[in-house]
Each structure stands twice: as structure tokens, then as C-alpha cells.
Amino acid sequence: MVAWTVVRKGAGPAPAPPRVSRAAPAHPTAPRILPLTHRFLLPVLAATVLGLSACGSDQDTASPGAQSTPMPSDMPGMSTPAADASPYDASSGKVTIKATEFAFGPSQIQAKAGKLEITMENDGAAVHELVVLKTDADPGSLKVTDGRVGEADSVGEISETNPGKSASHTFDLKPGKYLIVCNVKGHYMQGMRGQIVVS
Numbered sequence: 764m765v766a767w768t769v770v771r772k773g774a775g776p777a778p779a780p781p782r783v784s785r786a787a788p789a790h791p792t793a794p795r796i797l798p799l800t801h802r803f804l805l806p807v808l809a810a811t812v813l814g815l816s817a818c819g820s821d822q823d824t825a826s827p828g829a830q831s832t833p834m835p836s837d838m839p840g841m842s843t844p845a846a847d848a849s850p851y852d853a854s855s856g857k858v859t860i861k862a863t864e865f866a867f868g869p870s871q872i873q874a875k876a877g878k879l880e881i882t883m884e885n886d887g888a889a890v891h892e893l894v895v896l897k898t899d900a901d902p903g904s905l906k907v908t909d910g911r912v913g914e915a916d917s918v919g920e921i922s923e924t925n926p927g928k929s930a931s932h933t934f935d936l937k938p939g940k941y942l943i944v945c946n947v948k949g950h951y952m953q954g955m956r957g958q959i960v961v962s
Contacts (some may be wrong), residue, residue: 850960859884860943860957862891862924865950867943870902870957876938879959883921884929891950894920895934895959896942902956910948923947936961 851858851869859882861868883893896916898905905912914920918941924930938961945955 853879853959856880858882860893861886862893862945862955863887864889865945865953865955867893867945867955867957870943872943872957872959874936874959874961876936876961878933879936879961880931880933881921882929882931883924885924885926888926889950890923890925890947891945891955892921892923892947893932894944894946895936896944897937897939898942899940900942902942902958905942905944905951905956907952910952911946912944912951914946920946938962 850871850873853872853874856875856878857880858869858872858874862883862885864887881893881895883891885891894914895918896905896912896914897918898916918936919932919934921930921932936959941959941961943957943959944951947955
């Protein structure tokens with residue numbers, strides 16, 4: 764007896780049921796992998812926070828509204844001449860003072876009472892003069908009006924002298940303090956002043 768197996772046309776073996784792949788649960792201590800976007804954003808955020816912190820610390824160190832106080836040499840029309848290391852000894856009765864922009868040298872002089880011959884050499888590029896005032900005032904404290912100081916206390920002067928020229932005058936000085944100033948407009952304020960102490 765022959766057994767026949769009927770095979771339907773187009774039919775194939777029955778498909779196997781789909782296999783469901785189940786991933787093993789992550790180990791509790793395994794590192795967590797962040798998404799790609801998070802890995803790029805975190806360093807950027809950290810840098811931003813650090814930058815803001817740095818800015819904040821700079822602002823905290825500066826007191827609010829603090830401004831640097833200008834020195835006289837920084838103010839328009841004002842300057843502070845360098846002080847001489849030691850007063851010039853004019854006990855011989857003579858002294859030569861060089862005038863430049865804008866200072867006298869020497870600017871501190873000691874002399875004996877009596878006659879003092881002062882020669883002013885104009886080594887600058889502008890006209891200068893030398894006025895001697897009998898006063899105990901500080902050299903930089905005189906009142907200025909229209910760029911000049913008052914000459915009520917004057918005991919004499921060397922008149923305006925052109926650049927490259929020199930002029931002399933003999934002063935009769937009593938014991939005390941005197942100021943020398945260039946009273947050409949604006950020159951006193953820019954530092955052309957000094958002191959003579961007579962004993």
C-alpha cells in the first residue's frame with residue numbers, strides 16, 4: 764500500500780514563532796551611559812558656571828563707585844616738581860638757577876642773610892621769569908588768579924627772559940623764608956616754584 768502525502772502548492776514549512784530577545788538587566792553598579800547630547804552639554808554648562816563665578820568674584824573685590832583719586836600731576840595744568848635731594852648751599856652769596864619747562868633747578872636753596880646774587884639761565888623753549896616772594900607759605904599753596912600768583916610780597920625779580928638767554932639780579936634778603944616762582948601765566952601751576960631759606 765502506498766501512502767501519499769499531499770503538499771499544497773506554494774505552502775512552505777510553518778514559520779517558527781518569533782524569538783523575543785530579552786536583555787539582561789543592567790548590573791546595579793554598572794556606569795550609566797548618558798545620551799550623546801548630554802555628554803556634550805555638560806562640559807559647556809560647567810564652563811559657563813565657572814565663567815560666571817569668576818566674573819562675580821571680580822565684582823566683589825572692587826568697592827562700588829570706587830574711583831582713583833587723581834594726583835596733581837594728572838590734573839590739567841597742575842604738576843608736582845620733583846623735590847631736590849638736599850638744599851643747594853648758596854652761602855657764598857651766589858646761585859645759578861636753571862629754568863626749564865616747567866621747573867627751577869635747584870628749587871631748594873639755603874643762603875645767609877644779606878645780598879644774594881641769583882642768575883637765571885633759561886634752558887627751556889619758552890619765556891620764563893623769576894620772582895622772589897617773602898612768605899612762609901608752602902611753595903604749592905599760593906592762590907592763583909588768571910594763571911598767576913599775587914606779587915604783593917615780592918622783594919624783587921628777574922624779568923621775563925627769552926630761551927637760551929640768562930639774566931641776573933642781586934637781592935637783599937633778611938632771615939626767613941622766601942618763594943621763587945615763574946609768574947608767566949600758567950607756569951607756577953605747572954611746577955615752576957621753589958624755596959629759599961635764609962638764616
